[in-house]
Amino acid sequence: MKKVRWVLYCLLFFTTAQAQYYLRGEVKNERGQWLQGARINLSSKGSFPYYSGSSGTFGISVSKITDTIRISRDGYEDLTVVIDTRKFQSLLMKMLPTTAHLYNRKLASLTTNLRRQKNNSFSVPGESYSNLVENDFIEADKYPETGFALNINKASYSNIRRFLSNEMMVPIDAVRIEEMLNYFDFTQAPAPQQQGYFNCRSQLTSCPWEEKNQLLFLHVTAPKLALDSIPPSNLVFLIDISGSMDKPNRLPLLQAAFTLLTDNLREKDTITIVTYGGGVGIALPPTSGAQKKKIRQAIDSLVASGDTPGEDAIHIAYELARRSFIKKGNNRVILATDGDFNIGQTSEAALEDMIAGYKQTGIYLTCLGVGMGNYKDSKLEALAKKGNGNFAYLDNLQEAQKTLVTEFTQTLYAVANNAFLKIGFLPNTIKQYRLIGFDNKLHAAEDSTSELEGGEIGSGHSLMAIFEIVPGKQTTATPLLANAYIQYRLPGSDSSRKQNFPVLQQVQPIAATDSAYRFAAAVAMFGSILKKSIYTRNYLPEDVWTLAQSAVNLQHPQQVELLALIEKAIKIYQPGKRKKNEK
Template identity: 55%
Template sequence: MKQLLLILLLTAACFGNCFGQYYVRGQVKDEKGRPLVGALIKLHTKGNLQFFSGDNGLFGIPSTKQIDTIAITLDGFEPFRAAIETQKYQNLTLKMLAATASLMKNKLASITKNLSPNQQINFLSTIGESYTSFIENDFVAAKNYPETGFALNIDRASYSNIRRFLNNELTVPNNAVRIEEMLNYFNLSLDKTPNTTQQFTCNSTVTSCPWQANHHLVFINLNAPKLNLDSVPPSNLVFLIDVSGSMDKPNRLPLLQAGFKLLAKNLRPIDKVAIVTYGGNVAVPLPPTNGNELDKINEVIDSLTASGDSPGEGAIRTAYAIAKSAFIPNGNNRIILATDGDFNVGQTSDKDLEDMITIQRQSGIYLTCLGVGMGNYKDSKLETLAKKGNGNFAYLDNAAEAEKVLVTEFTKTIYTVANDAYVNVLFNEATIKSYRLIGFDNKKEAIADASSKVEGGEVGSGHNLMAIFEVEPIDTNTITGKQLATITLQYKLPLSGNNQSQSFPVAFNDQDLETAPATIRFATAVSMFGALLKNSNFSKNYTFSDVLTLATTAVDKTNVAQKEFITLVQKAERIYLPNKKKKKAN
């Protein structure tokens, strides 16, 4: 017996020497020392087995060799491969791709070439909500700085959020007002027929300025191509739904459940949808499922309940992993994140989330953000996620808005016709003395960063964008008919990535605002309303009554949203000027 035990021990020792077990431990970081979660790791001795870096970028993998080869890949970074000593702790650094590094830089909503601003402004937090602070665009001398530009997008969250404040008899936080998003909300177009071409169309109008007699307004109306629904590519959608405790209110999770069920009705058999939730933990109650399995999809949506904390970071990573697993080449791959934005577990700062989403953006997966709630709504986070995730952003304040975004404007929200879309405007200094872009204001940190560039936006099918400049002409008597500016639109096609460029001339053929098309007058009223709500320096010469008078002459009485605008202006006047009614009563 002793002899047999000795033989077994000698055999085990020999086996251990020949096939010794080692354990590779370490951490994956980027060049700034930040941990990288979710990096794909392979060891030569493990063949095709896949491992991933976990929390804080840590990993541990068994190996049978003292020297092994490790390979690491992660979207947005250069592949890493090296021979390592398995007995030593590994601190491994991934180098960011040049394209990713460019995306990581601060990005502007608009820019004037060679202009150096020096204003300061602080981040704003209001009643538990957070909004990014902006610096309003000022007048610029065309002789010194003739070239300017702005990003295109379909974001419209600001308007419905403003409506929520006014309907609750509250003043609107200044930085919650983004005039370009207010204009986006109404889908304003000078051309009443859909654009069925494969390129953008552009209409421009020049009118008198109602608040400055010697100034004019220049309206740029760009119409995106409208896709034929019969030929749109299949969709791979992931509904990423916040089910944390803060969502347990009628205007949060129940509202989202109703909205997603409406969206699901539009899915086709060739589409796929998955559901990821986070509340206490991250779960996948619905793996990728064909769009025609509506009962199954609705059953999962109806089963959701709210509780727990908000591990938003982990949920976003899981959603991207699910989207990648069901990725459709040349398809519409998109995550739809629905939340009040109150992340409190994992990476929670706007900057950390921005960096994480920027890396994920390289995967070809779009990100749509839907905001809900009041009191702890984090507008700044959702705006950042949408812009860095190459997507769009809306705020749902009621069931009608959910239907508008997810059903009525389904194709605009879900199907992209242009990426990195950007408009460059070159003013003719012989006709224009100075100009300012209304809206498209920039974040403080982007303004302060000398390396900042304009971040082009995502444009959805059939979207109409209205941008407005206030200009000071050289001499209106001598420049009529002359060229005022040249507009250059630049964008990339979604599937091929091919760069596209279109140019449009703008002539100085002005008209009185009173005789301009109703669309132009209504757009002017919307911009004036936004300026008053945000207490703009350029709103001193008009009032809510002036906005109401102009809007009333232009409103389309068949358009529910435009009729509601009149009501909101009246509410704002009562809230912001409470003494006016009392004086009238006396």
């Protein structure tokens, strides 16, 4: 009997010593957002890591009632705390200052302490666009310095083309003039005035829509990567295959687009394909770019169906990109969708907050929009800008080829991050100025805590920015009109660089200046008329056609196409009208 008692006692002791507990908990930040992918270490488990799931939750089997948990995540302070493993743990991580500022509202351009007026606009049923506030004239003596973000986004132009090609008026907020200008290559303009990482040249001309004013052109050109020095790529294709994509100009167009991109892949590139529609799936695990047949087969096998769990898909895509991360490589998620998220986070604000947490991972985001009728431009624009990336709209296969083949390195390889240009006008040189394009979202413009957000610049990108200027009454003896500088960071670096440029006040009649500047003025004028700007209210598309026709280069198909689009606009926007100032 004593022997039996001894055996029972030993069994009871052993069971107690090896008792298992299930530690459950969640990881959030100070904004109450669940943090996916937070690394979790327990003292009882040594160095073995665990990670929080897509909703920030975790569950771990442990053998101790008391343990020490350590949580770490990029952009957050490490958290170490002693816990009772029997209780549910709600753990709060504190953002580092560099992460916290990412959640502030961001501006495309910034001049402080200005009151904005709302624009009247119309919408297209089923589609969504950010409500924009057009930049006003600013008193130069009160606010001599202004700035704007540099980026390679071009979505607005091809979306405008879609409306005009379908003989439809263009929604006012769909017109982003800086993206219209981005669409064209202005490298035929005169040779750069100076050398550096960026080239920037300026030109001051008369204004074609206001004879008393002048136009200041700033032409910025980014460095171009040599083909033999392009780093290896880790690309995750994140493709929307939900039911809304079951139309010829959606999933089939994207399949053709990604097939074109596949032709440019190299053996050292890694490709992963994630799909979402009814659920999230991995259509292709990490695969070498040399296995083109396997990649094409995965792309061809996609079929559209189900709802749109975009939020979960984005989390999984970033996690897969993180696992295949290439140091000093090109790590990028390419999201292709009509933007019609209907599961999980669906508002622009929620999507911005979600994607901002990934900005410091070193993983870029390219958004490719497709479709019409339920196209959500505002959501894709928000994701691209917050996700350290760029944004294009594919309205046809030719546009897909331009974006992913002709401009392959420009779209997918960054040469600068957080890039913006600031310009300070010298005293008494001008009376007023306004930046054409780079309009801010209404809510960001009204928020006094908003900051100027720089953008991603791709290899060899050419950007044209235009100011309309009201000259001062007296001319100054100095040849300088303003001083400008570009601030940027090199990919993989946290330190900012600055490059200065002089802006001269040598005025030329626009009719006598280089055709590149006249064509840029025509693009800006066209955009202003489409968005019903008060600054071009006395003008019609016919006037734009006259200016564009004098500048178009017949050897450039894209410039010739603009003339055709202006002709379509003349037919759509009441061609019988004449300028109000005509006698």
